[in-house]
Amino acid sequence: MKIGIIGGGAIGLLLTSMLEQSNHQITLYVRREKQKQQINREGITVMPRQTKHLVQAETIDNITQMELYIVCVKQYHLADIMDKLRSYNGATLYLQNGMSHVDSLLKGNDKQTILLGTCEHGARRESDHMVTHTGDGTLNIALLKGKKNTFLHVIDTLQQTSSPIVINENWNEVLINKLIINAVINPITALFQVKNGALLSNSYLYSLTKAVCKEVCTVLEEKEENHWPRILDIIDRTKANDSSMKVDISKYQRTEIDGILGYILDHATQEVSYVRFLYLSIKALEEKGSN
Secondary structure, three states: OEEEEEOOOHHHHHHHHHHHOOOOEEEEEEOOHHHHHHHHHHOEEEEOOOEEEOOEEEEHHHOOOOOEEEEOOOHHHHHHHHHHHOOOOOEEEEOOOOOOOHHHHHOOOOOOOEEEEEEOOEEEEEEOOEEEEEEOOOEEEEEEEOOHHHHHHHHHHHOOOOOOEEEOOOHHHHHHHHHHHHHHHHHHHHHHOOOOOHHHHOHHHHHHHHHHHHHHHHHOOOOHHHHHHHHHHHHHHOOOOOOHHHHHHHOOOOOOHHHHHHHHHHOOOOOOHHHHHHHHHHHHHHHHHHO
């Protein structure tokens, strides 16, 4: 199968390295010419095992017809990618934080098979061609629209990677579960610049985390008691990790706050003061970093 992975961030690099070990033709599409050249010259190095994977890289402007696309760019780059893929009929798997892209996908090309998923692997990009695999996880995938046979063929293909695949019949459930995790953990760790574990060890941050969880679950009409134990477990398992939003803020980069807490605010029918405070705080830090 001809597979195009779009996005040269941590998850894009990690998934490319995993799929490179299969018998499929893999192309990684990146934004910058410099990254493309470095990957074509040196391959992708995965730490801490220091394994090297030789892959083909191209720029996003040169996307060609593939049988499967895996889109790993952040929410704020997604509109451009969706526009580029609109005329293609290959299956597409979107792996984004947040849910603000779903409505646009539902209105798109009806001939396409669209999959939605979440990646639970921990990954940190060290350079344009080097990524650290910080924790094993699963790929959770569901069919949004399109052909069931195509969906199953994609699953068979991805089963050849070293990542366990979890198939879910309910795409909304897949994204909601990840959205709640990101909405609760990412903004707090980004605002206070702490590792995930601080949300358990610091009593005040623990209380704030629980309050945000309650607000987010209320907006999404989810039972807090179904998600709070899962959040605590994930925080504990990733306690030594930095959230992606914390890293973005520390590097003065744009975050995915609009696709995460922005989505919650757009769907809130009641006041959610903790969520609103965190959203405005992260937006303020973004603006500060851009000056």
